[in-house]
Amino acid sequence: DGGITQSPKYLFRKEGQNVTLSCEQNLNHDAMYWYRQDPGQGLRLIYYSQIVNDFQKGDIAEGYSVSREKKESFPLTVTSAQKNPTAFYLCASSATLNTEAFFGQGTRLTVV
Amino acid sequence: GQNIDQPTEMTATEGAIVQINCTYQTSGFNGLFWYQQHAGEAPTFLSYNVLDGLEEKGRFSSFLSRSKGYSYLLLKELQMKDSASYLCAVSDSNYQLIWGAGTKLIIKP
Numbered sequence: 001d002g003g004i005t006q007s008p009k010y011l012f013r014k015e016g017q018n019v020t021l022s023c024e025q026n027l028n029h030d031a032m033y034w035y036r037q038d039p040g041q042g043l044r045l046i047y048y049s050q051i052v053n054d055f056q057k058g059d060i061a062e063g064y065s066v067s068r069e070k071k072e073s074f075p076l077t078v079t080s081a082q083k084n085p086t087a088f089y090l091c092a093s094s095a096t097l098n099t100e101a102f103f104g105q106g107t108r109l110t111v112v
Numbered sequence: 113g114q115n116i117d118q119p120t121e122m123t124a125t126e127g128a129i130v131q132i133n134c135t136y137q138t139s140g141f142n143g144l145f146w147y148q149q150h151a152g153e154a155p156t157f158l159s160y161n162v163l164d165g166l167e168e169k170g171r172f173s174s175f176l177s178r179s180k181g182y183s184y185l186l187l188k189e190l191q192m193k194d195s196a197s198y199l200c201a202v203s204d205s206n207y208q209l210i211w212g213a214g215t216k217l218i219i220k221p
Contacts, residue, residue: 042116042211043155043199058208090154097207098142103154 002027006091006104013085013111021076021107023091031097032074036060037088037106046089049074050097078109085111114138116212118200123218124190132185132198132215140205146174146185147199149214155199158185187217195219 004025013019025032031050035043045058049068063082068074074093078085088108092101117135124130136144143162147155161167161176161183173186185198197214204210 040120040213042213043201043209044211045208098203100145100157100160101155101209103156105154106152108152 004091004093004102004104006089006107008107009105011107011109013109015111016080018077018079019085019109021078021089021091021109023074023076023104024072025074025093025102026072027093027095027102028071029093029095029102030071031094032068033092033094033101034058034064034066034074034076035090035092037090043090046076085109114202114204114210116200116202116210118198118212118215120213121216121218123220124187126190126192126219126221128190129186129188130190130217132187132200132217134183134185134200134212136181136183136200136202136210136212138202138204138210141178142203142205142207144174144176144183145201145203145209146183147201149197149199151196158198190219192219192221 007022033048034046044060046064047066049055052071055068065077090106091104094101115137146158149155159174166175171188176183197216199214200212201209
C-alpha cells in the first residue's frame with residue numbers, strides 16, 4: 001500500500017540535544033513538507049521541498065534543518081537552537097505544490 | 113497579513129446537518145482545501161474548491177465564494193465518527209498553504 005510514514009510516534013529528548021524525525025513516502029510525490037501543530041493554532045510550515053536536493057524555508061524554519069537526498073525521504077532535525085521544540089510534528093507529501101496533501105501519522109516530540 | 117478564520121468549536125446532534133464556515137484574507141488565491149483531523153491523528157483530505165460554487169461528495173459538500181473570501185463545509189446526516197477537527201487551508205499566490213486553526217466539531221447523541 002502506498003503511503004507516508006513518520007517515525008517514531010512519540011519521542012522524548014533532553015533539552016540541548018538534537019533529534020531527527022523520520023519521514024518516508026512511497027507515493028512517488030515530488031513535494032514534501034514539514035509542519036508543526038500547536039494547540040489552538042493552524043499548521044505552520046517549517047520546511048518544504050519540491051524536488052530532490054532542493055528545499056525551502058517555511059514560516060518557522062529557525063532551529064530546524066532538513067535534507068532531501070532521496071525522493072522518498074525528508075528527515076527533519078530539531079536542533080538545540082529551537083527554543084520551544086515540544087510540539088506535534090506532521091510530515092506531508094503531494095504530487096505537486098497545489099494538489100491534495102497526504103499526511104503521516106505525526107510525531108509528538110517532548111523535550112524535558 | 114494573511115489570515116484564515118474559523119469558529120473554534122461547534123456542537124451538533126447525530127443525524128443533523130452542520131455548516132462550518134471559513135473566511136480568508138490571503139495574498140492571491142489558488143484554491144481552498146478542507147481536511148478532517150481526528151484527535152492525535154493525521155489530517156485527511158476532504159475537498160478542494162478553486163471555482164465559485166458548491167462541490168458535493170457524499171454526505172460532505174463544500175462551497176466557495178472568491179469575491180467574499182468565504183467557504184463553508186456542510187456535513188449532512190451527522191454520525192458520531194464525524195467528531196473531529198475540520199481544517200480550512202488556502203493556497204496563496206506562491207502555492208503555499210495558509211491554514212486556519214481548525215474547528216472542533218462535537219457530535220452529541
